[in-house]
Amino acid sequence: MAPLTPIPRKPPRLHPGDLIGVVSPAAAVGEDALRRGCAELERLGFTVRIGNHALDRHRFLAGTDQARAHELMTMLRDPAVRAVFCSRAGYGSGRVLPLLDFPALARHPKIFLGYSDASLLLNAFLQQAGWVSFHGPVVAGEFAGRFSPRSREHLLNLLTTGRGEEHLSFPLTLREGVAEGRLLGGCLSVLVTTLGTPFALDTRGAILFLEDVGEKPYRIDRMLTHLKQAGQLDDLAGVIFGEMSGCLGETNDPALLLSVINDLFSGYSYPVGFGLPAGHHGENFALPLGTTVRLDTRLQVLTFLESAVE
Template sequence: MKPLRKPPALKKGDLIGVVAPAGVVKAEDLGNGVRRLEEMGFRVALGRSLYQSARYLAGRDEERAADLAEMFANPEVKAVVAARGGYGTSRVIPLLDAKALARSPKIFVGSSDLTLLLHFLRSACHLVTFHGPMVSPNFGKYSSPTTNGEFVRILGATTPPGPIDVTGVKVLKGGSGEGILTGGCLSLVCQTIGTPYEIQTEDAILFLEDINEPPYRIDRMLTYLKQVGKFEGVRAVVFGLMPDCHPSPQELYTLEDVIRDVLADLPCPILYDFPSGHGGTNVTLPFGVRAAVEGATLSILEAPVS
């Protein structure tokens, strides 16, 4: 694979473009998120079709793809942040011109359904991408100091950011590991398999998270990734908060038990409850740069932006 390009750093006063490649956007949450970004010192430009709807999608596929292409082509826009997840990113990707996007390397931030776009931009455009907060849910509805602070710190880091200072991370299996940080929403990571933008996990620190998936589905998806070889060569696995993925109180096991069971033979550390993705806090993680796990700490060893 070609070396990845690092987009220019984001600074206070820069213009952030907001697009909705997936689900329908709620105006109130989006408005609150835009105001939060402005309070953080950024200017905001909204995609032309941001408030459109077509069934469960934020407008027609062509409209959503055009918004994304326009933001990448606009030299004043320094970062593009997804409005929300939901569903629909996979329908947009075939309409994107990878060469045109690659000519204007810039920060792209998203999570959940945008996991697919993160991997497309990495594989087809050779860009470092950013798994992190989206405007409506993470800056609008569930804004937190950690989400906001790490967004600014990571996207402005022209030197290695180092340890990510968060609390509550559990060690399911101890040890240390170093590799390229990648991953995303577990169900969407599985969806990349067999596509041109299939996730690459050799020599990886693999981050996985999801929401509203019962334990047997988490088991099924992890087992699937294991059987197609996606845990071979992984240096560490880091799980997110996994809201609404836990067994009922009547059950005599935990989601941690399921993960330990499926991944029992992995010779690498496994962390759990790292606050990125779905949940109250969504820490920005740069995909495509070197990172390390030591104890309960995830560190970014390489500058993610230029």
């Protein structure tokens, strides 16, 4: 099983007073929630710069593709900006991928934080620019008032010291085993859209994290079947699912969803776990994509094996 190569570069860590840029690479965002989230970042000791186009609206998007891509590139290439956080997700990150200059970005890794639709950007920065990226809370979401103290502390430690919680627990084992690999993944319904594009995941040797929200079990079946038939489940080291909030279907019985997942992974020998508290709803613990982790479905823990920042 070939590992992901080359080894991703780690961005510089955050320090008190550092400037965080806030961008809207996808859907339009509400101003009140964005302002509350920025105020929380300032309360935590950082300086905040909201992008000039972060509150733009173009149909259902936060401005045109060109404007969103330009603002994202500007923030990522500005040496004064020490990290870039997404205002929210929604839809639209995939539209800007072809407009980004990944070779230029590869020279200067930077903390980039987001989830859901931003999974497209997180994995593109990992695979196209070669950086570690951070799957986790957004400014107009968790920072605006839906943050548990434990999740916030984990994120801050991860970004300022490179080490958050040593491991995260999950409640269900679907296939027993222990495996190590580089962590990648994110929102299932978003990641499946990369198949057949230059931004499809290279899953070889990876620990694949998959989560989603509000998708019925038959849709989860369809998306996992698509990944399986595309060969993206063949050479994994392991799989860990998030809490899959709202994905139980009309009966609200987890047995149906779990049977779908068990069936689709029945031919593989690697470990499969379920219920990691990351992604939509719940505590949304931050995950450093591109770093090496250990998945142990016997002890039901995902362990972080290296620092996430320099």
